[in-house]
Amino acid sequence: MTDTTSRDGLKDTIACQTRISSIIDEQLSYAGYNISELMDNGASFEEVIYLLWNLHLPTQIELNHFVTELRNHYEISDAVEQCILIQSRRHLHPMSVLRSTVSLLGVYNVHAEDTSLEARYDQSIQLMAKMPTIIATFARLRKGLTPIAPRKDLSFAANFLYMLNGAEPDPIAVEALDKALVLHADHELNASTFAARVCASTLSDIYSCVTTAIGTLKGPLHGGANERVFEMLCEIRDTNAQVEDYLQEKLNSAEKITGFGHRVYKHQDPREKYLRDMAQKLTEGTDDEIFFTLSRRIEDYMKNTKGLIPNVDFYSATVYHSLGIDSDIFTLVFAMSRVSGWIAHIQEQQKHNKLIRPRSQYTGPQNLEYLPIGRR
Ligand SMILES: CC(=O)SCCNC(=O)CCNC(=O)[C@H](O)C(C)(C)COP(=O)(O)OP(=O)(O)OC[C@H]1O[C@@H](n2cnc3c(N)ncnc32)[C@H](O)[C@@H]1OP(=O)(O)O
Numbered sequence: 169m170t171d172t173t174s175r176d177g178l179k180d181t182i183a184c185q186t187r188i189s190s191i192i193d194e195q196l197s198y199a200g201y202n203i204s205e206l207m208d209n210g211a212s213f214e215e216v217i218y219l220l221w222n223l224h225l226p227t228q229i230e231l232n233h234f235v236t237e238l239r240n241h242y243e244i245s246d247a248v249e250q251c252i253l254i255q256s257r258r259h260l261h262p263m264s265v266l267r268s269t270v271s272l273l274g275v276y277n278v279h280a281e282d283t284s285l286e287a288r289y290d291q292s293i294q295l296m297a298k299m300p301t302i303i304a305t306f307a308r309l310r311k312g313l314t315p316i317a318p319r320k321d322l323s324f325a326a327n328f329l330y331m332l333n334g335a336e337p338d339p340i341a342v343e344a345l346d347k348a349l350v351l352h353a354d355h356e357l358n359a360s361t362f363a364a365r366v367c368a369s370t371l372s373d374i375y376s377c378v379t380t381a382i383g384t385l386k387g388p389l390h391g392g393a394n395e396r397v398f399e400m401l402c403e404i405r406d407t408n409a410q411v412e413d414y415l416q417e418k419l420n421s422a423e424k425i426t427g428f429g430h431r432v433y434k435h436q437d438p439r440e441k442y443l444r445d446m447a448q449k450l451t452e453g454t455d456d457e458i459f460f461t462l463s464r465r466i467e468d469y470m471k472n473t474k475g476l477i478p479n480v481d482f483y484s485a486t487v488y489h490s491l492g493i494d495s496d497i498f499t500l501v502f503a504m505s506r507v508s509g510w511i512a513h514i515q516e517q518q519k520h521n522k523l524i525r526p527r528s529q530y531t532g533p534q535n536l537e538y539l540p541i542g543r544r
């Protein structure tokens with residue numbers, strides 16, 4: 169047996185082979201396309217989903233067909249909407265609502281247990297297409313607002329903003345969200361994707377795998393960090409704290425500063441510069457500019473004192489806020505993008521499957537004597 173326990177948290181351990189995405193020399197690529205190549209040439213989120221699922225970019229005909237398929241599945245059933253309504257009245261974190269509702273999609277899909285290739289593709293399209301509708305429906309219902317039906321004439325990003333706000337989306341906001349979705353779509357073997365692959369390796373169904381992944385993304389050390397970043401920005405703004413004093417106090421008490429540090433990137437997260445630029449453009453001259461200004465100061469301090477870099481969750485918080493998204497919905501928007509990567513990984517895992525079942529090193533006592541209950 170190879171002992172990897174010295175490498176805490178499976179750090180630097182290769183746990184699977186993939187053709188979906190890679191991080192090589194701190195450069196992120198999707199199926200061989202560097203993220204900057206996709207971003208700088210304006211690849212749409214729909215093209216990126218297609219790329220992750222097919223490992224090649226679509227032709228115009230393929231993209232048109234794919235986009236139509238997605239749009240045909242934007243709607244959720246009345247039964248699912250009812251379940252969201254019930255959950256919106258309870259004090260649940262929105263990620264818990266998303267997790268349970270995705271699970272419910274499986275309950276209401278009569279073909280959920282069908283593992284044929286066609287059924288799996290249909291399940292994938294349905295899951296992908298319905299995530300924004302679930303999120304926007306929940307976000308409105310919990311405020312006592314009527315859900316807005318999706319519009320098939322709108323892109324994935326535009327339709328989400330439309331369903332969320334009930335107004336024709338601003339093209340600048342649509343472009344920003346589309347880019348943020350592209351940047352979050354996949355990321356090699358991050359914790360939620362690994363969790364999805366472990367579940368997939370038991371040959372479980374796609375709803376179970378995605379539910380597993382959502383539960384894993386929710387944690388504050390992973391996707392849940394973006395919400396905490398915004399809480400920190402608000403706390404600094406509202407208490408008029410000096411950024412440097414605020415951070416140093418936390419660091420002195422060995423607290424982690426959310427939005428900083430990364431298991432793989434040590435010099436720069438290649439997605440961060442795009443999100444930083446977006447945050448700057450979206451907030452310039454608005455009341456939200458303070459969040460960008462504070463973020464820059466936090467970034468400088470963390471780099472200079474700890475050598476820590478902002479991760480994808482740091483500037484995305486300001487981007488999402490300036491798009492009118494509530495902070496406890498940020499991680500759901502992350503999930504709405506990452507589900508494209510999860511699905512690609514689930515399919516890849518099951519295509520070349522081997523049960524993922526590592527070993528643990530037992531560190532407790534052995535050969536203990538069983539004492540009858542009265543003698544313990
Ligand atoms: C989409 C994503 O999942 S991106 C990550 C989102 N998560 C966060 O932003 C939460 C804050 N960050 C962290 O907790 C960590 O950086 C993680 C979990 C992301 C990565 O953790 P690891 O790879 O285990 O890094 P590790 O903990 O070994 O860090 C190395 C050193 O940097 C320190 N460090 C790492 N991140 C931070 C941070 N955010 N604030 C303060 N110190 C930090 C650690 O304390 C450690 O210091 P030490 O060597 O003196 O003990």
Ligand SMILES: O=C([O-])CC(=O)C(=O)O
Nearest residue numbers: 355357358359431479480
């Ligand atoms: O890869 C990771 O560990 C976390 C991350 O940045 C992501 O999931 O996008």
